[in-house]
Amino acid sequence: MDTSLSWIKAYVPDLDCTAQEYTDAMTLSGTKVEGFTEFDKNLDKIIVGKINKIEKHPDADKLVICQVQINEEGEEVQIVTGAANVKEGDKVPVVLDGGHVASSHKDGENENGFKIKKGKLRGVESFGMMCSIEELGSTTDMYPDAAKDGIYILSDNPEYKDAPIGSDAIELLGLHDVTFEYEITSNRVDCFGVLGIAREVAATFGKKFVPPVVTKTGNDEDVNDYISVDVQSPELCPRYVARVVKNIKLAPSPEWMQRRLASVGIRPINNIVDITNYVMEEFAQPMHAYDLDTIEDHKIVVRKANAGDPFKTLDGQERTLDDSMLMICDGKKPIGLAGIMGGENSMITDDVKTMLFEAATFDGTNIRLSGKKLGMRTDAQAKFEKGLDPNNAMDAMDRACQLIEELGAGEVVGGAVDFYPVKKEPLRIAYDPAKINALLGTDISEEDMIRYFETIDLPVDREKREVIVPTWRQDLERMADLAEEVARFYGYDNIPMTLPSGAATSGGLSQKLQHEDMVREVVENYGFCEGMTFSFESPKVYDKLNLSEDDVLRKSIQITNPLGEDYSVMRTSALGGMLTSLATNFKRRNQEVRLYELANVYLPKQLPLTELPDERMQLTLGMYGKVDFFDMKGVVQAVLERMGIKAAAVKYDPNAGKSFLHPGRQAVVTCDGQSVAYLGEVHPEVQKNFGIGTRAYLAVVDMKVVSSLADFDVKYEGVAKFPAMTRDISLTMSKDVLAGEVEEIIRIRGGKLLESCELFDIYEGEQLTRGYKSLAYKIVFRASDRTLTDDEVNKCMDKIMNGLGEKNVVLRQ
Structure with missing residues (x-):
């Protein structure tokens, strides 16, 4: 947000301070000034001069010698110039010997300005310089009557033609001015207008705030005879004000208005456009104007767009709409994107006769989302999306109509169409x-x-x-x-420094954060390093992961305004980022790599989105080197045990069904019937797709499920008083039988006397039938109240062997 000091003084006339004093005071009172630009910086000894005589230079065809009067007493100085637009009798800005200008036609701009010294041009002495508007540190946007190439002829402007010779040209042109740049927070919407800033200035400096007096306008006609308004989405458009101006006379706006607009970076165009921009900057209320003759049925309809409709905006771009976007329509077609930009089909031409002016308030969130979806950003949108005051709309409209009448830009039709069903109260x-x-x-x-x-x-x-x-x-x-x-x-x-008066409270981590820290501690103790990858990814990663077309992981959320195709969807899995990281390390010849990422994935309940997706925290592990499937299994088991999930409660199913994992080296981990994790060796094709030239292993732990199953209740037991009895058995079985299935039978059939079961040997070889394997277990029995007998242990072993026999598991002979 920018304002000029002269514009502020129009509403705070008693303000008297330097630019630095203004900056310091406003910043301390809460309206931060980021910086300022002084128009008269490096300008001095510049006066109004009059060219009394012009002669040709004797040695240069493009130079002339001017005798310039520099005071009312008739004193003259000789100035040599190459400007072709000067003539005798012209009044011009003159910088005298030793004075400074903002820029030089030779060297361009200079932070410290340029000192003008007397000298000779082709042998003829020159004692000063006549100035262009650029050399005065300004532009033709602020001074449209100034020549674009040549000296600024003051006498061509009726406002300056009677200026006394020798008077201060900088004062005459209003260049003793400053432009301030503010950092306005989004909650201070009122300060996005000059009036809001001026109100703060008056309060800060203890001066009187004098807002513009807005007078009633309009002829004896009724605006309802010209236009009707139908707001079909009042939740998105709480107020809509419309007025009509006929007999439009397009012309340049007055210099004071052009100067104020240019001072805040707005290029003047014509009186009508300048008035709407001026009111937007003054009242912080965007306005829009339509050619009434282009509005079908002379009717305005405010409604949501039809999904998929094309619409060409004023910038010539065709955009595809969706049904959440608010449109300004006439009786038959859309003519504007509400709060953002008008349509090309309602563009105002130079032969416009009657115009409709709009001042409305729209839902800020809707405007922001619509702009994001369409990749658009306008000054009006920036104001609307912060939430404007609906009570300001009519004041801004009346101000615009007042300026139209005062500047002779048209005839305002009486009355206003004002849709405002629910008035906002203080x-x-x-x-x-x-x-x-x-x-x-x-x-x-x-x-x-x-x-x-x-x-x-x-x-x-x-x-x-x-x-x-x-x-x-x-x-x-x-x-x-x-x-x-x-x-x-x-x-x-x-405000004096004092100790806080409130009661001190100790901080702490939430249960979720505590669980995450526990997991980090475990995997880092196993040598894993934490990584962080983008939540945005390319849909091409699904093909690299060998996912089927109907795989649930392909159902990802499209990003409306992506940075590019590589970041166009929200990830449903962190595997793409993990495999890319492993591939990067492999290419850099890192021999042993262990990485983990603890981050959200985004799982939509349905597409297109009707509600927020499930943001699910997952622990993703990846590693390669001197490791195998069982190393990864051990890490996953350690994570679960740290979260209080006992190994006895965990089951491993080799039929995980993950297309990106090796079909014979993968498993899904379940507990209480819920899937808590899956792990396995990366499928060879997937390894090739990502450029990993060695076996790699992945695991994904669902932190949400794990946290729900976490049990940290500790049960303490005394040291055993009675001896344990041990049995070692070697079992033969088909390779299809899982060790986990065997251990589950041992635990169930062993009963209360079973203390532990430990696998200590695996054998596959010539001594066994093809397709069979041998597992050897150490089984420990113990009673807490007595010494067990062989008979008791033998009975337990018989139960175990009977249970194993049902799976065709027998003692190895």
């Missing part, structure tokens, strides 16, 4: 001086607080001790906000 906030002082650590009287409130146009109901907050101060919602207003104008630098 908010009343109770205040308590004692609580405000306690919050600030101050001792400010109630009278001073009331004075601060009233200084910034916040009326106070003294009887009820309530502040009546105008609708344009949407940032004030509670007493703490009022305390901030008091602090701003009391002065933050005046």
Whole structure:
């Protein structure tokens, strides 16, 4: 947000300060000034001169010698120039010997300006320089009557032609001005207009705020005879104001308006466009104008777009709409993207006769989302998306119509169409001086607080001790906000340092964060390093992972305005990023790599989205080197045990069904019937797709499920008083029988006397029938109240062997 000091002074006429004083005071009162530009910086000894005589240069065809009068007493100086647009009798800005200009036609701009010295041009002495508008540090946007190439002829402008010779040209041109750049927070929507800034300036410097007096406009006609308005989406358009202006006379706007617009970076175009831009900057209320003759049925309809409809905007771009976007339509077609940009089909031409002016308020969230989806960003959109005050719309409209009449730009039709079904009322906030002082650590009287409130146009109901907050101060919602207003104008630098008065509370991690820290500790102890990859990825990664067309992982959320195709969807798995990281390390010849990532994946419940997706935290592990499937299995088991999930409760199913894992070296891990993880060796084709030239292993742990199953209750048992009895058995079985299945039977059939079961040998070889394997277990029995007998242990072993026999598992002979 930019404003010029002269524009501010139009509403705070008694303001008298330097640019630095203004910057410091405004920043301390809460309206941060990021910087300022002084128009008259490096300009001095520049006066109004009159060319009395022009002669040709004796030795140069393109140079002339001018005798320039520099005061009312008739004193003249000789100046040699190459400008072709000067003539005798012209009044021009003249910089005298020793003076400075902002730039030189030779060397361009210079931070410190250029000093003008007397010298000789082709043997003829010159004692100064006549100036162009650029040499005065300005542009033809601010001074449209100035020549683009040549000296600024002041006498061609009626406003300057009678200027006294020798007077200050900088003062005459209004160049003793400053432009300030502000950092306005999004909650101070009122300060996105010059009037809002001026109100803050008046309060900060204790001066009177004098807003423009807006007068009634309009002839005896009725606007309803020209236009009707139908708002079909009032939740997205709480107010819509329309007025009609006929007998339009397009012309340049006056210089004072052009100068103010140019000072804030807006290029003047014509009186009508300039008025709408001027009111937008003054009132922070965007406006739009339509050629009434292009509006079918002379009817405005505010409605949502039809999904898939094309619409060409004023910038010539054709855009595809969806049914969430708000449109301004006439009786038959869309003519504008509400709050963003008009349509090419409603473009105003030079032969316009009658115009419709629009001032409305739209839902800020909808405007922002629509702009994001369409990849658009406009000044009006930037204001609308912050949430404008609907009560400001009519004031802005009346101001625009007043300027139209004052500048002779057209004839305003009487009345206005005003759709405003639910009026926004001022908010009343109770205040308590004692609580405000306690919050600030101050001792400010109630009278001073009331004075601060009233200084910034916040009326106070003294009887009820309530502040009546105008609708344009949407940032004030509670007493703490009022305390901030008091602090701003009391002065933050005046508040003494005090210790916090509130009770101290100890912080702590949530259960979710505690679980994440536990997992990090485990995997880092196993040598894994944490990585972080993008949540956005390319849909091409699904093909690299060998996913089928109907795989649930392919159902990802499309990003409306992606950085590029490689970042166009929200990831449904972190495997793509993990495999890419492993591939990068392999290419860099890192021999042993272990990586993990603890991050969200985004699983939509349905597409297109109708509700927020399931943001599910997953632990993704990846490694290669001197490791195998069982190393990864051990890490996963350690993670589960750290989360309080006992090994006995965990089952491994080799039929995981993951197309990106080796079909014979993968497993899904379940507990209580829920899938908690899966792991395996990367499929050879997937390894090749990602450029990993060695066997690699992956595991994914569902942290949401694991956290729900976590059990940290500790049961303490005394040291065993009675001896244990051990049996070692070697079993023969088909290779299809899983070790986990064998161990589960041993645990169940072993009963309460079983203390532990440990696999200590695996054998496959010539001594066994093809397709068979041997597993050897150490089984430990113990009773807590007695010494077990061989007979008791033998009975347990018989039960175990009977159970194993049902799986065709027998003792090895």
